[in-house]
Amino acid sequence: MMQWRGGALMLGAALVAVSVGAQAQSGGDTIKKIEEYRQALADGNPADLWEARGEDLWKQKRGPKNVSLERCDLGKGPGVVKGAYAELPRYFADADRVMDLESRLLHCMTTQQGMTRAEALKVPFGDGEKRSDMEALSAYVAGESRGVKMNVSQAHAKERQAYALGQKLFYYRGGPHDFACATCHGEANKRIRLQDLPNLTETKDAQKAYTTWPAYRVSQGELRTMQWRLNDCFRQQRFPFLEFGSDTSVALLTFLARNANGAEFNAPAIKR
Amino acid sequence: MKYATHLRNALLAAAAAALLVSGCASTPRVSAEQAHDVLKTSFTERGQAKLDRLEQDDVQKTCSYGPGTAPSKEVLDALEKAQLAAIKFPADGKLLGDWRAGERIAQTGTGKQYSDNAAVPSGANCYACHQITPQEISYGTIGPSLLGYGKVRGNSEAILRYTYGKIYNSNAYTACSNMPRFGHQNILTEQQLKDVTALLLDPSSPVNK
Numbered sequence: 001m002m003q004w005r006g007g008a009l010m011l012g013a014a015l016v017a018v019s020v021g022a023q024a025q026s027g028g029d030t031i032k033k034i035e036e037y038r039q040a041l042a043d044g045n046p047a048d049l050w051e052a053r054g055e056d057l058w059k060q061k062r063g064p065k066n067v068s069l070e071r072c073d074l075g076k077g078p079g080v081v082k083g084a085y086a087e088l089p090r091y092f093a094d095a096d097r098v099m100d101l102e103s104r105l106l107h108c109m110t111t112q113q114g115m116t117r118a119e120a121l122k123v124p125f126g127d128g129e130k131r132s133d134m135e136a137l138s139a140y141v142a143g144e145s146r147g148v149k150m151n152v153s154q155a156h157a158k159e160r161q162a163y164a165l166g167q168k169l170f171y172y173r174g175g176p177h178d179f180a181c182a183t184c185h186g187e188a189n190k191r192i193r194l195q196d197l198p199n200l201t202e203t204k205d206a207q208k209a210y211t212t213w214p215a216y217r218v219s220q221g222e223l224r225t226m227q228w229r230l231n232d233c234f235r236q237q238r239f240p241f242l243e244f245g246s247d248t249s250v251a252l253l254t255f256l257a258r259n260a261n262g263a264e265f266n267a268p269a270i271k272r
Numbered sequence: 273m274k275y276a277t278h279l280r281n282a283l284l285a286a287a288a289a290a291l292l293v294s295g296c297a298s299t300p301r302v303s304a305e306q307a308h309d310v311l312k313t314s315f316t317e318r319g320q321a322k323l324d325r326l327e328q329d330d331v332q333k334t335c336s337y338g339p340g341t342a343p344s345k346e347v348l349d350a351l352e353k354a355q356l357a358a359i360k361f362p363a364d365g366k367l368l369g370d371w372r373a374g375e376r377i378a379q380t381g382t383g384k385q386y387s388d389n390a391a392v393p394s395g396a397n398c399y400a401c402h403q404i405t406p407q408e409i410s411y412g413t414i415g416p417s418l419l420g421y422g423k424v425r426g427n428s429e430a431i432l433r434y435t436y437g438k439i440y441n442s443n444a445y446t447a448c449s450n451m452p453r454f455g456h457q458n459i460l461t462e463q464q465l466k467d468v469t470a471l472l473l474d475p476s477s478p479v480n481k
Contacts, residue, residue, distance in 0.1 A: 174325055246313065
């Protein structure tokens, strides 16, 4: 653990050095250099540690009912993990609701393992020694979709409803800054300071963004999931605190995931 | 800028109409009220960010359109007029403050997030979206470059009032701008607004060197 953190810090410093050093050159060069660092790290992504811990957690008997998650149905049948993430969010008849991976994990932890919602969400987003089981489990399940094409369904009426709602919410402005997701992610080739902003309404950018989460964030030394990503973008949007697994989060994730359909899933990735 | 926005809206509308014809007819419609109701169940208050932030004012309601649902030119013109009428210019008539203080405000990214201390004055983070001084190379591109702004425009009374007014309420001149309404929404104080106006217009500001 500690070793990885040290390594991560060094990588962080290297990335900063690269981006500062590249300022006299073109932005394209900066991106190329960062790509090179990513390549160099490709067989040593610290996300491996989260994936391994997640696999253990998946198989461990846990909670008051002392059962593992190996009977949890992620949409492809009880216990099937392979390729599941590439088809989420989806409608689940047992909950009569569309769920993303993290809502579904929460559902299985409460209904099958007998945990309370508060227990299951004790650490939704990890912070150093306070490790998040949810992030580890998400890393493991997502990793089992590497190389699988995104294939999010719109067959059920509630799936279509979630997509339409997600799209509407993407353009919903509010708060003191009048921001919507679209303010920062609605046009091509924009950036905030030096950070590139994907245009999430355009297929290519949407695919690249969605298929690279969850991700190990070098700047934080943590693995982060899509629930975290949305939560933190809403914070920057000056909205209040997004509840984990809320209808807003599931709708937006349905919108983003469906827009990535056809692209090969390739996460947990590594990011700034 | 404004013409470009309207043109873009028209193009988006045409593109969406084409999509509908090609048959995505089964997509359900979601109203603004439905979206608002879902938001109300999805957030909790934290720090200074209370749930009232999910309530939209007229501008936010009008400007939350996606592809193919852009408001008409008449609606956008009326919006600009109403926002222009709501601008409060300083009672002392002075629009220029201290450009050095303005530069600090333009650099500061904190303010109004639940993670920010509400007792500390907000920054404006102009650099998040604009190139401003030649010295700062870490700038965003959501808005146009403001390099040489005062040198190009001069500082006639009209330019002074436009610039202060623009920062106070961007929507008074460009309906549905992506730029926050810094005065109208009480993000910046009157003194802070004067300071960032000076950053753009003071002849001794690095913007105009």
